[in-house]
Amino acid sequence: MILELDCGNSFIKWRVLGADIRLVVAEGVVDSDLALLESLNGLDELTLQHCRMVSVRTADETAALMSLLAGAFGVSVACAAPAREMSGVRNGYDDYEKLGLDRWLAMLGGFHLAAGACLVLDFGTAVTADFIANDGEHLGGFICPGMPLMRNQLRTHTRRIRYGDVAAERALESLVPGRATVEAVERGCSLMLRGFVLTQLELARNYWGEDFTVFLTGGDADLVAEVAPQARVVPDLVFVGLAMACPLP
Ligand SMILES: Nc1ncnc2c1ncn2[C@@H]1O[C@H](COP(=O)(O)OP(=O)(O)O)[C@@H](O)[C@H]1O
Numbered sequence: 001m002i003l004e005l006d007c008g009n010s011f012i013k014w015r016v017l018g019a020d021i022r023l024v025v026a027e028g029v030v031d032s033d034l035a036l037l038e039s040l041n042g043l044d045e046l047t048l049q050h051c052r053m054v055s056v057r058t059a060d061e062t063a064a065l066m067s068l069l070a071g072a073f074g075v076s077v078a079c080a081a082p083a084r085e086m087s088g089v090r091n092g093y094d095d096y097e098k099l100g101l102d103r104w105l106a107m108l109g110g111f112h113l114a115a116g117a118c119l120v121l122d123f124g125t126a127v128t129a130d131f132i133a134n135d136g137e138h139l140g141g142f143i144c145p146g147m148p149l150m151r152n153q154l155r156t157h158t159r160r161i162r163y164g165d166v167a168a169e170r171a172l173e174s175l176v177p178g179r180a181t182v183e184a185v186e187r188g189c190s191l192m193l194r195g196f197v198l199t200q201l202e203l204a205r206n207y208w209g210e211d212f213t214v215f216l217t218g219g220d221a222d223l224v225a226e227v228a229p230q231a232r233v234v235p236d237l238v239f240v241g242l243a244m245a246c247p248l249p
């Protein structure tokens with residue numbers, strides 16, 4: 001069995017592949033290293049041969065998780081590393097090591113699945129957009145605050161915007177102008193994300209006409225899927241890239 005981990009700024013996405021590595025036998029989203037251990041320890045018949053991971057956390061945090069996993073399951077962990085070029089994709093950053101590894105893997109996965117020009121949009125703590133041309137050249141991308149950051153900025157930098165998570169979820173059932181703070185904020189931020197998506201689509205059309213594939217990934221991809229009906233929603237896009245960057249030994 002193989003354990004795969006995508007350590008974002010807010011959550012760790014994990015999944016276990018079976019003896020047939022095309023099959024996901026267990027998966028989850030957790031908010032801490034300890035919660036990850038708990039989830040994994042709760043699985044019966046877990047026998048890990050390999051572990052591969054991508055992390056956008058600090059080197060210290062990543063190393064701590066690696067040694068935790070080595071201690072608990074006796075596996076060594078392969079970590080995705082920056083590259084100037086891989087699987088036909090050329091990293092477009094001036095300093096290629098600075099490009100977020102989750103972005104890089106989602107790009108590898110997207111270009112592989114599209115076999116051509118693609119726009120990769122990731123909705124996590126931050127929102128990212130990356131443009132990969134038909135020849136695999138990464139043209140660059142954009143980073144902006146995601147839903148969790150936008151709502152938390154409003155909550156922490158104003159005095160009267162206060163509401164709970166349950167109300168937030170319900171507020172997004174519609175996008176008509178809000179008649180309560182929670183509706184006004186949640187819908188307002190959701191529309192910001194949708195506007196961002198539309199701008200990215202316009203830019204992609206300027207580059208490539210209609211000849212490109214759009215990928216939506218990240219925990220909040222569903223919030224914007226409606227404005228990009230042509231897009232492929234691929235929640236495990238980072239894992240597609242992870243398998244390419246860290247093939248089994
Ligand atoms: N099952 C889930 N568990 C946790 N967060 C989720 C889940 N489904 C959707 N989300 C949303 O996804 C967002 C986090 O996305 P994610 O891609 O995990 O971020 P990051 O990679 O930055 O940690 C949060 O706004 C959260 O509300």
Ligand SMILES: CC(C)(COP(=O)(O)O)[C@@H](O)C(=O)NCCC(=O)O
Nearest residue numbers: 008009056098099100124125126143
């Ligand atoms: C942009 C990100 C913060 C996104 O992280 P996430 O929202 O997935 O947790 C991450 O990819 C990152 O730290 N990137 C490094 C900076 C860059 O890509 O330019």
Ligand SMILES: [K+]
Nearest residue numbers: 008102124218
């Ligand atoms: K992510």
